[in-house]
Amino acid sequence: MNISDIREPKQQRSIEKKKKIVEAGFKLFSEKGYHNTNTAEIAKEAGVSTGIVYNYFKDKKGIFLMAVQAYAERIIQPVFKSISELRSPFDLTELLEKFIEALIESHDLSRTAHEEMLAMSHTDEDVRNYFCYFEETTTNTIVKLMEQHGIKPANAYEKVHIAMGMIENLCHEIVYHKHEYMNYEVMKKEVVSAVVKMVSDQH
Amino acid sequence: MNISDIREPKQQRSIEKKKKIVEAGFKLFSEKGYHNTNTAEIAKEAGVSTGIVYNYFKDKKGIFLMAVQAYAERIIQPVFKSISELRSPFDLTELLEKFIEALIESHDLSRTAHEEMLAMSHTDEDVRNYFCYFEETTTNTIVKLMEQHGIKPANAYEKVHIAMGMIENLCHEIVYHKHEYMNYEVMKKEVVSAVVKMVSDQH
Amino acid sequence: MNISDIREPKQQRSIEKKKKIVEAGFKLFSEKGYHNTNTAEIAKEAGVSTGIVYNYFKDKKGIFLMAVQAYAERIIQPVFKSISELRSPFDLTELLEKFIEALIESHDLSRTAHEEMLAMSHTDEDVRNYFCYFEETTTNTIVKLMEQHGIKPANAYEKVHIAMGMIENLCHEIVYHKHEYMNYEVMKKEVVSAVVKMVSDQH
Amino acid sequence: MNISDIREPKQQRSIEKKKKIVEAGFKLFSEKGYHNTNTAEIAKEAGVSTGIVYNYFKDKKGIFLMAVQAYAERIIQPVFKSISELRSPFDLTELLEKFIEALIESHDLSRTAHEEMLAMSHTDEDVRNYFCYFEETTTNTIVKLMEQHGIKPANAYEKVHIAMGMIENLCHEIVYHKHEYMNYEVMKKEVVSAVVKMVSDQH
DNA sequence: GATGAATGAGAATTCATTCAT
DNA sequence: AATGAATGAATTCTCATTCAT
Numbered sequence: 092m093n094i095s096d097i098r099e100p101k102q103q104r105s106i107e108k109k110k111k112i113v114e115a116g117f118k119l120f121s122e123k124g125y126h127n128t129n130t131a132e133i134a135k136e137a138g139v140s141t142g143i144v145y146n147y148f149k150d151k152k153g154i155f156l157m158a159v160q161a162y163a164e165r166i167i168q169p170v171f172k173s174i175s176e177l178r179s180p181f182d183l184t185e186l187l188e189k190f191i192e193a194l195i196e197s198h199d200l201s202r203t204a205h206e207e208m209l210a211m212s213h214t215d216e217d218v219r220n221y222f223c224y225f226e227e228t229t230t231n232t233i234v235k236l237m238e239q240h241g242i243k244p245a246n247a248y249e250k251v252h253i254a255m256g257m258i259e260n261l262c263h264e265i266v267y268h269k270h271e272y273m274n275y276e277v278m279k280k281e282v283v284s285a286v287v288k289m290v291s292d293q294h
Numbered sequence: 295m296n297i298s299d300i301r302e303p304k305q306q307r308s309i310e311k312k313k314k315i316v317e318a319g320f321k322l323f324s325e326k327g328y329h330n331t332n333t334a335e336i337a338k339e340a341g342v343s344t345g346i347v348y349n350y351f352k353d354k355k356g357i358f359l360m361a362v363q364a365y366a367e368r369i370i371q372p373v374f375k376s377i378s379e380l381r382s383p384f385d386l387t388e389l390l391e392k393f394i395e396a397l398i399e400s401h402d403l404s405r406t407a408h409e410e411m412l413a414m415s416h417t418d419e420d421v422r423n424y425f426c427y428f429e430e431t432t433t434n435t436i437v438k439l440m441e442q443h444g445i446k447p448a449n450a451y452e453k454v455h456i457a458m459g460m461i462e463n464l465c466h467e468i469v470y471h472k473h474e475y476m477n478y479e480v481m482k483k484e485v486v487s488a489v490v491k492m493v494s495d496q497h
Numbered sequence: 498m499n500i501s502d503i504r505e506p507k508q509q510r511s512i513e514k515k516k517k518i519v520e521a522g523f524k525l526f527s528e529k530g531y532h533n534t535n536t537a538e539i540a541k542e543a544g545v546s547t548g549i550v551y552n553y554f555k556d557k558k559g560i561f562l563m564a565v566q567a568y569a570e571r572i573i574q575p576v577f578k579s580i581s582e583l584r585s586p587f588d589l590t591e592l593l594e595k596f597i598e599a600l601i602e603s604h605d606l607s608r609t610a611h612e613e614m615l616a617m618s619h620t621d622e623d624v625r626n627y628f629c630y631f632e633e634t635t636t637n638t639i640v641k642l643m644e645q646h647g648i649k650p651a652n653a654y655e656k657v658h659i660a661m662g663m664i665e666n667l668c669h670e671i672v673y674h675k676h677e678y679m680n681y682e683v684m685k686k687e688v689v690s691a692v693v694k695m696v697s698d699q700h
Numbered sequence: 701m702n703i704s705d706i707r708e709p710k711q712q713r714s715i716e717k718k719k720k721i722v723e724a725g726f727k728l729f730s731e732k733g734y735h736n737t738n739t740a741e742i743a744k745e746a747g748v749s750t751g752i753v754y755n756y757f758k759d760k761k762g763i764f765l766m767a768v769q770a771y772a773e774r775i776i777q778p779v780f781k782s783i784s785e786l787r788s789p790f791d792l793t794e795l796l797e798k799f800i801e802a803l804i805e806s807h808d809l810s811r812t813a814h815e816e817m818l819a820m821s822h823t824d825e826d827v828r829n830y831f832c833y834f835e836e837t838t839t840n841t842i843v844k845l846m847e848q849h850g851i852k853p854a855n856a857y858e859k860v861h862i863a864m865g866m867i868e869n870l871c872h873e874i875v876y877h878k879h880e881y882m883n884y885e886v887m888k889k890e891v892v893s894a895v896v897k898m899v900s901d902q903h
Numbered sequence: 904g905a906t907g908a909a910t911g912a913g914a915a916t917t918c919a920t921t922c923a924t
Numbered sequence: 925a926a927t928g929a930a931t932g933a934a935t936t937c938t939c940a941t942t943c944a945t
Contacts, residue, residue, distance in 0.1 A: 210416035213409040260459035278452045343927040546906040612822040619819035655887045666865035
């Protein structure tokens with residue numbers, strides 16, 4: 092299945108109904124997980140009949156995919172916005188710290204949802220493809236924003252990708268893992284420091 | 295459920311039967327995923343009856359948990375072994391490169407299995423706990439091995455944890471993602487370089 | 498349901514719309530079978546809305562019934578026409594052979610449609626009734642045409658009915674069954690011969 | 701699907717359970733038709749759980765196929781038996797008349813079942829294949845029995861096949877159609893006469 | 904007359920787990 | 925300890941028909 096297969100309703104009312112279904116799906120997937128949520132429940136939560144769901148979505152996973160998109164965009168938009176509003180010169184360390192704070196907050200808002208999406212990204216091709224696409228877009232955007240502020244490291248794409256992975260890991264660690272012996276403030280400092288070094292390195 | 299709930303058979307024949315079930319489960323989970331494998335299939339693959347499975351395991355997930363453990367140990371033992379055989383002084387960069395090569399190979403051998411486990415680690419508490427425990431053990435072991443070779447950075451646990459995350463991300467990226475615009479050799483070099491810098495940094 | 502329940506539109510535009518629906522239905526039933534065709538598809542194929550279908554037809558089966566009628570008439574009209582154009586004296590054997598050829602061709606044109614209709618004639622009373630009615634009409638017409646050419650066997654109705662059944666079976670056999678050990682040329686000859694004998698027999 | 705795919709239970713209890721399911725299916729298909737009978741009902745009627753049905757049958761159609769076989773054999777065995785008990789010389793006309801009587805009786809016993817099967821034979825490949833196979837077997841058996849009594853017409857297979865078709869049509873006509881203007885006694889006589897002529901004809 | 908979104912009952916099938924043997 | 929037949933709840937998706945617009 093391709094994301095573009097999902098029908099795009101043209102009428103305003105339909106658009107809203109579709110949105111309602113996605114929201115209902117997101118809510119339930121977040122609360123109980125994908126496999127423990129059935130379409131009837133989603134329909135009920137959305138206040139529609141079970142049948143109509145399949146007018147808007149190819150199948151249950153279609154709802155999930157839309158929810159993933161909506162979620163990902165909701166998370167990333169503020170980040171982009173705040174970066175694009177930066178005025179040079181700025182302190183990279185400080186920026187990264189703010190960035191991490193923002194991400195942690197987002198994760199905190201919908202832990203289970205995020206976990207479910209990651210889980211699905213490991214087993215479902217469509218979800219994996221979307222995540223892939225999302226990572227690429229994000230990486231590209233960040234590299235461009237960096238250029239605009241005069242930060243042009245060698246191997247920019249690779250470095251940004253690595254840095255994003257580190258930050259994602261860190262947030263994940265802080266929000267979920269609770270390795271008790273780990274000092275999260277220290278970790279954050281180390282991550283920021285490593286990222287700054289990597290990005291600053293012109294080889 | 296707790297891992298210790300799983301009954302430990304004392305008889306030799308029983309131990310082997312249990313092992314067979316775990317192996318069968320691992321094979322099928324790897325090939326088809328957790329949700330697409332049913333207990334009857336596992337029993338058949340293991341050459342036992344469906345009923346007996348529940349003498350050895352509390353439920354289907356119990357088999358999965360044991361399979362995860364077996365898998366994780368199979369992956370990590372060679373790594374530990376090779377590190378412990380190191381003779382000082384050694385080249386950290388080279389070591390990390392070998393380490394990464396070995397991990398990529400392991401991932402390659404059982405991609406689906408690994409993916410399934412990660413997926414489950416996001417949704418199932420028992421699996422998450424095991425991963426957590428595994429990470430702690432690994433981190434501790436590595437920190438100790440490092441000390442034995444005279445590498446004693448500040449914030450050792452945090453640094454090792456971050457480094458492990460970076461390496462895991464890298465391997466994952468290389469084995470599965472195939473972001474086409476990414477140069478994996480460059481990425482590898484950057485990761486190794488960042489890790490070396492981080493670990494070498496005495497603050 | 499009775500065929501006469503189906504509303505007869507008086508307006509020209511309506512008549513054409515109804516015809517279009519029947520044609521769309523016939524096409525799809527032929528291609529995919531009655532049970533695998535849904536009314537939405539029929540409406541779409543006909544270029545009308547799903548709702549309007551129920552202005553013209555009591556239900557889905559109503560469309561099927563009309564399609565059956567249209568089909569039956571399309572098949573039988575050429576046969577009647579060619580018979581009525583006969584000039585006495587004519588060779589009965591030759592006539593039957595031509596007749597059979599024509600029927601085989603018709604069957605070939607819409608195998609699935611024909612099969613679907615037969616299938617429905619076995620389980621649906623309305624369809625059965627229509628087939629019954631159609632058989633009676635055909636029998637009557639043929640008996641009359643025979644009389645006009647001086648062929649007046651005893652038990653004419655029964656004989657014609659039996660002969661029609663034989664010919665129908667033959668065509669069916671040739672078009673669908675493919676019993677491999679059967680020589681269809683021989684079969685055709687035997688059927689013609691049996692029919693000729695039966696009809697010629699004045700008792 | 702192939703008939704041989706259906707699992708053959710080895711245990712006596714299993715065989716009986718399978719038989720029960722087939723009988724329940726046959727009963728319900730007969731009463732309400734294939735499409736109006738669901739597996740839950742069949743299971744209930746058979747006194748088993750819905751799940752177990754799928755231990756014995758690949759799917760719902762599997763039950764139907766078994767029922768068709770059981771039915772066909774139940775119908776044809778007495779016919780074969782009575783023919784094989786014949787002592788030459790015998791009166792062909794009389795034999796055919798008895799044969800027809802017997803068939804009509806069989807049809808009468810399970811009209812709906814028979815109709816359902818015919819209907820399915822038109823739309824389902826597996827059912828069609830079974831009918832095809834059944835017809836071949838029957839034709840072969842009859843040709844052989846005829847030979848044993850010294851009846852060896854030219855084109856025996858074709859003639860027998862045609863005759864069987866005529867008789868089947870006749871029975872069908874008598875049992876279901878009720879074309880009111882048709883005299884069934886006359887029809888029967890005509891069919892018997894036509895068959896006798898065809899079979900007696902040595903060309 | 905016309906639209907097409909909406910309904911919601913319905914149905915086949917699966918499968919973790921149990922239990923009589 | 926071992927078997928594997930049996931359970932039956934649970935779930936996704938379909939579709940003839942209706943009805944608000």
